[in-house]
Amino acid sequence: MKGLAYKALAAVNDxxxxxxxxxxxxxxxxxxxxxAAEACSKIASDAVQIHGGSGYMWEMEVNRxxxxxxxxxxxxxxxxxxx
Numbered sequence: 001m002k003g004l005a006y007k008a009l010a011a012v013n014d015x016x017x018x019x020x021x022x023x024x025x026x027x028x029x030x031x032x033x034x035x036a037a038e039a040c041s042k043i044a045s046d047a048v049q050i051h052g053g054s055g056y057m058w059e060m061e062v063n064r065x066x067x068x069x070x071x072x073x074x075x076x077x078x079x080x081x082x083x
Contacts, residue, residue, distance in 0.1 A: 008032040026079075034076035040069040 008028045015025070044066040048055035055062050 004028075004032045004035055030076065030079040033079065034073070037069065037073040037076040041073045044069045 008025075008031075011025050011028055044062070047062045048066050051060065051062050054060055055066075057063060
């Protein structure tokens with residue numbers, strides 16, 4: 001996972017201001033974001049399982065993190081399919 005993130009960062013870092021956002025760099029960044037989002041989603045899902053029934057309560061921080069990671073995962077998947 002780190003390798004993909006570093007590869008995307010190196011590709012974006014070499015661009016001039018305003019030169020990115022399309023083509024191979026967009027696909028690479030979307031892939032890195034999707035991979036990170038899936039990892040976060042699995043970790044948050046495991047945390048909800050560890051907390052049991054209280055993990056599903058709206059007042060719990062782990063529930064907020066679970067919902068947030070699902071939204072990031074959906075957004076990353078849409079960015080990947082649009083690339």
